[in-house]
Amino acid sequence: MTELPTDSGVNALLTACRNVSTDPDERARASIDRSGYVPGGIPDGIVYAESVDDVVETLRLASLYRVPIVPRGAGTGLAGGSAATAGNVVLDVSRLNRIISIDPVEQQAVVQPGVLNAEVNAATAEYGLFYAPDPASTAICSIGGNVATNAGGMWCAKYGVTRESVLSLQVVLADGQILKTGRNTIKGVSGYDLNALIIGSEGTLGVVVEATLRLRPKPLHTATVAAYFANPAAAAQAASAIIAARIQPAILEFIDGGTLAAVDAMMGTDHSSRGNAFLLAQTDGYGALLEQQVLIEAITPFALSIEQTDDDGRAAELVAARRNAIPALQLLGRVSIGDIGVPRKRLADAVQGLAEITARTGVKIFVIAHAADGNLHPMVVVGHNESITEGPAKVALGEMFHLAQRLGGTLTGEHGIGLLKRDWLEEEVGSLSLELQKKIKAVFDPLGILNPGKGI
Amino acid sequence: MTELPTDSGVNALLTACRNVSTDPDERARASIDRSGYVPGGIPDGIVYAESVDDVVETLRLASLYRVPIVPRGAGTGLAGGSAATAGNVVLDVSRLNRIISIDPVEQQAVVQPGVLNAEVNAATAEYGLFYAPDPASTAICSIGGNVATNAGGMWCAKYGVTRESVLSLQVVLADGQILKTGRNTIKGVSGYDLNALIIGSEGTLGVVVEATLRLRPKPLHTATVAAYFANPAAAAQAASAIIAARIQPAILEFIDGGTLAAVDAMMGTDHSSRGNAFLLAQTDGYGALLEQQVLIEAITPFALSIEQTDDDGRAAELVAARRNAIPALQLLGRVSIGDIGVPRKRLADAVQGLAEITARTGVKIFVIAHAADGNLHPMVVVGHNESITEGPAKVALGEMFHLAQRLGGTLTGEHGIGLLKRDWLEEEVGSLSLELQKKIKAVFDPLGILNPGKGI
Incomplete structure (x- = not known):
């Protein structure tokens, strides 16, 4: 449906809008998000919207001139959803920040x-x-x-x-x-x-x-548990035991040994010396401490050691291990952040399957996961100059998707399809669903100017 | 988009499908739900689907012959969503019950x-x-x-x-x-x-x-509180105090004095002798009892009396007062069940506004509400032979909607638009939204054969 924009259309839009930048450095920065995906070009310009009217006017003109618009917020996406290339105009809404x-x-x-x-x-x-x-x-x-x-x-x-x-x-x-x-x-x-x-x-x-x-x-009470395990399988079993104990942790995070080592290297912590897999669990609410006790009973058979704390400072330190996992791995190389979801009971199978993908492809995969909802972030780490969208990394990504599918899961739990995962979307949702989605897209955006090629 | 079905199309469909009934009594029963809405006619027939294939085949034929299909489950809807009339064929899925x-x-x-x-x-x-x-x-x-x-x-x-x-x-x-x-x-x-x-x-x-x-x-622990108040305003203030105490009750139900009297008459209970408004609150989970104490502290300034129980049997009796409210009112006359949602803090204003509607229109309105989410069920009760879709009842329904809108709320919290509330939908969602919804409907159902005239 999209006609190719004419240069004159882009120019007309950029001339008519307020707060436009065509500075090459800014355009280069606006061409990428945090997915590691590098488009072949950079957008023709950026409109910095400072009001709702600015957004309205930009889109009105974009429709008039058939200019593909890439909406952009903080640029922290992990699937290439706000990546922009030649012929695109970026509509940056980060100044709408009230x-x-x-x-x-x-x-x-x-x-x-x-x-x-x-x-x-x-x-x-x-x-x-x-x-x-x-x-x-x-x-x-x-x-x-x-x-x-x-x-x-x-x-x-x-x-x-x-x-x-x-x-x-x-x-x-x-x-x-x-x-x-x-x-x-x-x-x-x-x-x-x-x-x-x-x-x-x-x-x-x-x-x-x-x-x-x-x-x-905000819950008045929070109780935190950090548990260390001999291997990821034991941690996954412990996570399943928590679900089976029919309690609802507010947080249940899994970190594998390799990631722990990377976090330790960046943060000066000693997690990796205490085990080769880690679970961080928080219960909250009026029953936090009672729930914590049930949780500890559930995981004790599987753990090497368990630390519990009600101290907010110590709890924040433990949570920081999880929050810093991605930056820590990014020090090791270029990272492609997987985002598969599996039924919660298949966590151990997923971790095992990822190890097999590494064995088959030679691609390093670290694993962190939201264990309470079966959402894994397998982190493919390649050299700083290697591609994460082509070659072995792409092979590993595809195998990850098929692993998730085999386990009854999904390609993306929370990061989105963006550009990185388009190749597998139809296989997951089916051609009928994708066809309906495309028709819905056409209802909202008949000219196809909004973030074309992304998502569906 | 819908062409009028030809009788021959309906007949062809009914002839080709399995498990068809054209019995007048069954068709009459299938023409209504529990909304009180009575269509002008009855459907031409009913297909009782016993397999997914039956549903597929029925819809395939309905598309072929352009027959309007009214899907039907248990027929307990409260907005006329499964009401069916002449020219319709009802697709009953109640036998798909595994x-x-x-x-x-x-x-x-x-x-x-x-x-x-x-x-x-x-x-x-x-x-x-x-x-x-x-x-x-x-x-x-x-x-x-x-x-x-x-x-x-x-x-x-x-x-x-x-x-x-x-x-x-x-x-x-x-x-x-x-x-x-x-x-x-x-x-x-x-x-x-x-x-x-x-x-x-x-x-x-x-x-x-x-x-x-x-x-x-299922929460291991549940704690139940029943509180009685001198008037609905006091109960609404108590409900607000619970939200302000930043706890999350699992149940927080409001019942007004008139409804309590109806329940007492049906059930032989004595709620209405204890106050002119009632709140039923349950907390659950490991912190149920602690949360219950905070809840009781919050409502004490407003209540005439408070009963607390951890006994499941007594709790079930108290919950039964709420569950039986609608049947109890239906003994008094024909009931139109309103379903407005308002911001939780406006509960007292909503109750007051409903009293004013009664004063203005002379239509009796009883009120029960899910107080924790601001979802009120104002129950318009008219004589057994009076209409709930025309005349004063309809005026009261319209005023109810405008009350909800004035308070920043919605026409329907959980029952749906069905047939009863179509007149006010556009005013709530806006013409642009409705236009998009109609286009989405056309994407899924280009011939307009699925439950035509309902919902949007």
């Missing part, structure tokens, strides 16, 4: 898309409230991107992903019209769930310019 | 649409698991209808609505193709969220023939 309001009584916040995830929690903490979706990148990722990818994080096994915490959205459509989705009440079923349709659509259906977030009471 | 599998380790169940909500919980209880969405009609409503309306219930403030507990679906599309939506993992973001799009679409996008449900660990 927390518009916080309603502590109703437990809601209204924010612009450029607000960072961590900023929401910093601003709501004084009311004893928190915003539950917490990607590892919380300090640097923005709400717009969280919505685009339906971001998850460590707390979402208990508190749900972005979809469960975004009540309503204002979205600028491809033609510049403003759509309101969802509502400001906790429940509501009037009409189709366009709010859920926008969430996770990776900027292909519209550009989010405002989100009403559901906040939750 | 629990296909329960996986206690992964905490999932795969069920057919005709399985009753309560049957899921009966079957999963032995594993210590439960299915969280629990409409008051749990004993008689089926999973297919729960999916069609994105049903809620008493537990959903804490555990989420149907959308949060349905992982994947098999859906037969209008042309007979089988679509799989969602996935069997807790998280997953591959492609658009068609699963959420189908959930709550009131049978207008496809017919659900299988659902994979997420089960949750």
